[in-house]
Amino acid sequence: MTKQTRVLVTGAGGFIGHHLVKRLKAEGYWVRGADVKLPEYEASAADEFDVVDLRDYDKCLGATAGGIDQVYNLAADMGGIGYITASHAEISRNNILINAHMLEASRQNRVSRFLFSSSACVYAGYKQTSPDVSPLREEDAYPAAPEPGYGWEKLFTEELCLYYRQDYGFETRIVRFHNVYGPLGTYEGGKEKAPAAIARKVALAEDGGEIEIWGDGEQTRSFMYVDDCVEGLIRLMASDYHQPLNLGNDRLITINGLVDLISGIAVKKLVKRYDLSKPQGVRGRNSDNTRLLQTLHWEPRISLEEGLEITYQWIEQELKKANRIPLAYSSQAAG
Numbered sequence: 001m002t003k004q005t006r007v008l009v010t011g012a013g014g015f016i017g018h019h020l021v022k023r024l025k026a027e028g029y030w031v032r033g034a035d036v037k038l039p040e041y042e043a044s045a046a047d048e049f050d051v052v053d054l055r056d057y058d059k060c061l062g063a064t065a066g067g068i069d070q071v072y073n074l075a076a077d078m079g080g081i082g083y084i085t086a087s088h089a090e091i092s093r094n095n096i097l098i099n100a101h102m103l104e105a106s107r108q109n110r111v112s113r114f115l116f117s118s119s120a121c122v123y124a125g126y127k128q129t130s131p132d133v134s135p136l137r138e139e140d141a142y143p144a145a146p147e148p149g150y151g152w153e154k155l156f157t158e159e160l161c162l163y164y165r166q167d168y169g170f171e172t173r174i175v176r177f178h179n180v181y182g183p184l185g186t187y188e189g190g191k192e193k194a195p196a197a198i199a200r201k202v203a204l205a206e207d208g209g210e211i212e213i214w215g216d217g218e219q220t221r222s223f224m225y226v227d228d229c230v231e232g233l234i235r236l237m238a239s240d241y242h243q244p245l246n247l248g249n250d251r252l253i254t255i256n257g258l259v260d261l262i263s264g265i266a267v268k269k270l271v272k273r274y275d276l277s278k279p280q281g282v283r284g285r286n287s288d289n290t291r292l293l294q295t296l297h298w299e300p301r302i303s304l305e306e307g308l309e310i311t312y313q314w315i316e317q318e319l320k321k322a323n324r325i326p327l328a329y330s331s332q333a334a335g
């Protein structure tokens with residue numbers, strides 16, 4: 001009988017980590033989750049769950065002990081553009097500690113493969129100044145000018161993964177996510193990203209009412225549904241590719257376009273009120289999937305319409321459960 005692969009998912013109390021644990025369990029892996037918190041919206045499917053602060057090296061040693069074969073390192077102090085631009089020092093310090101300690105603890109415990117979750121925030125700001133931005137190829141991270149704080153930390157940890165491979169022969173994988181959305185993700189409290197924030201605002205608005213948009217709405221992004229993200233993670237872990245790799249959708253859309261799609265799902269006509277004083281990040285960002293296709297022979301395939309429908313319905317249900325939406329405002333009443 002072949003040995004069951006033992007996997008550690010850090011950040012398993014968070015959005016992507018929780019979905020990944022569910023998928024790995026469905027595929028027959030033995031899974032340990034680790035996070036400072038348990039998942040918010042449903043119980044973890046993990047075989048074991050360590051509630052630990054992974055800034056602490058001893059906790060990283062404990063989490064990687066016991067014959068762990070693969071580590072998906074998803075733990076991070078992170079959020080949408082409002083959150084990551086508010087405190088550069090704290091976010092950088094927290095993530096440097098988690099990543100440096102997780103890498104070394106994994107090596108000491110003879111983990112076979114370590115996957116680091118990087119971000120499209122590593123890309124050079126000067127290449128993202130226009131809404132009709134060219135899709136970003138992996139080499140567009142250099143000459144370096146990433147997002148202050150969070151982006152620099154991600155870029156440096158990418159390098160650290162490559163050094164561990166060069167100097168110790170330690171097998172690392174590096175993925176650059178482009179804005180991931182889906183159910184069971186943060187939709188309020190300050191860490192939410194645009195799809196969830198806008199879904200919440202639309203759900204809470206009365207048909208014919210007004211919602212606030214950060215910026216002028218003409219900035220662009222691409223958005224990846226979480227099931228595609230999890231599929232890409234598992235494929236990358238299984239592959240031999242060790243250089244940084246984009247994992248994102250390559251359909252560019254304006255934030256106004258995103259708002260219109262979500263309003264359409266909710267069957268509401270809403271007035272957009274633009275707040276130019278709010279954080280906006282880069283003017284345009286898209287994923288070039290050439291290398292992803294060459295490497296994994298696959299790319300994200302769930303359409304924005306399909307993914308947003310599921311995400312919107314989940315957020316609306318959460319708000320209804322909390323008695324925050326008058327029945328007359330909801331998509332079911334409108335439909």
Ligand code: NAD
Pocket residue numbers: 010011012013014015016017034035036037052053054055073074075076077078079094098117118119120176177178179180181186193
């Ligand atoms: P998330 O915030 O939902 O999950 C991150 C988890 O890390 C949280 O549950 C948090 O409690 C945990 N964590 C934070 N500090 C910790 C600590 N000191 N010890 C232990 N756990 C700690 O975020 P997510 O969207 O699931 O992101 C997962 C990973 O993907 C992160 O590394 C993030 O930077 C990266 N990423 C995500 C996106 C995205 O669009 N969601 C984009 C780019 C990169």
Ligand code: GDD
Pocket residue numbers: 078079080081082084119120121150177178179180192193194195197198212213214215219221255278279280281282
């Ligand atoms: N969060 C949020 N909330 N953004 C809004 C809102 C709102 O209510 N209204 C409009 N926006 C605009 C923002 O101003 C920004 O221009 C755009 O929507 C996208 O915002 P976010 O989703 O918060 O972040 P991002 O795409 O700039 O960066 C995110 O993605 C990176 C990976 O692609 C962040 O989550 C990063 O942490 C992540 O690494």
